[in-house]
Amino acid sequence: DAILVSIPPDSGHDPALHAFADAIAAGPAHWIGYLSTIGVYGDQGGAWIDEATPPAPTHQRTRDRVAAEEAWLALGARTGKAVQVFRLSGIYGPGRNAFEKLRQGKAQRIVKPGQVFNRIHVDDIATTLAASLDRPRPGAVYNVTDDEPAPPQDVTAFAADLAGLPLPPAVDFDTASLSPMARSFYGENKRVRNRLIREELGVALAYPTYREGLRGLV
Structure with a gap:
């Protein structure tokens, strides 16, 4: 009844779509979810963005992601299946x-002034997917992210204290x-809004910021 695709693009195409497009088109699945990345937005200079912001990929891997998104959405439009x-x-x-990185001695408290990243707990991803399964919308695109883009060094410091x-020393x-x-990840700076999953899908994040998430994991 449903297909969830988490495989990254390979050599410029989506492997699952490349191998199974005809079978998927002819099959019974009424819901298809493609897991992509906020990396498709590229560098936004730290500005707030949402799903209405056009993709601006800056690397080949994210250009391939945009192409994969478009290919899956085109399959949905062609077959009438709800692709999200x-x-x-x-x-x-x-x-x-x-915590894992700290315990393994691999954590670095890297400081780049003005740099922030959004995060998302795996449980909140699952909650969002389940909500979409209950409320499919053909052609939908959702940002699945937390409420607070934060400097990475702050997250490391909070985890170490907990x-x-x-x-680790600041670097x-x-x-x-x-x-x-x-x-390359540090070359892209943006603040990503998640309003659509809350307002359309009714998602209430269990871990709206890294603080709740890390407290839950410690």
């Missing part, structure tokens, strides 16, 4: 959070040891 796109912010939850773990972004992928 969910643009996720930084996912965290059990086994994937600031867990009684050593606080200037320009001199930080980062992979090219991690450094």
Whole structure:
């Protein structure tokens, strides 16, 4: 009855759609969800954005994401199936959070003035998907994110204090040891609104900010 696609694009196309488009079009699924990323908005200079903001991808991986979104939405328009796109912010939850990085000695308190990121707890992603299953809207695009875009160094410091773990020293972004992928994330700065999932789907986030999320995990 439903298909949830979480596979990232590969070589410029969506693997699931590439392999199974005909079977999906002919099959019984009435709800299709595609998990995308808020990375499709690119760099917005720290401005507030919502689903009406046009995508402005700055990397090939996010350009591929936009193409995948468009392909899934086109399948929905062509077949009459309810296809929804969910643009996720930084996912965290059990086994994937600031505490794990602190305990493993991998956490860095990187400081780049003005930089913020949105996050989303995995449980709140599940809640949003369940709400959409109950209220499908063909062609819908939703930002699935928390209420408070925050500087990453603040999240690390809050986690260290909660867990009684050593606080890593502050490191200037320009001199930080980062992979090219991690450094590219810092090149994009935006504040993402989640009003649509609340008003249309009736979602009440269990973890509206990183504080509630980390308290729940500690």
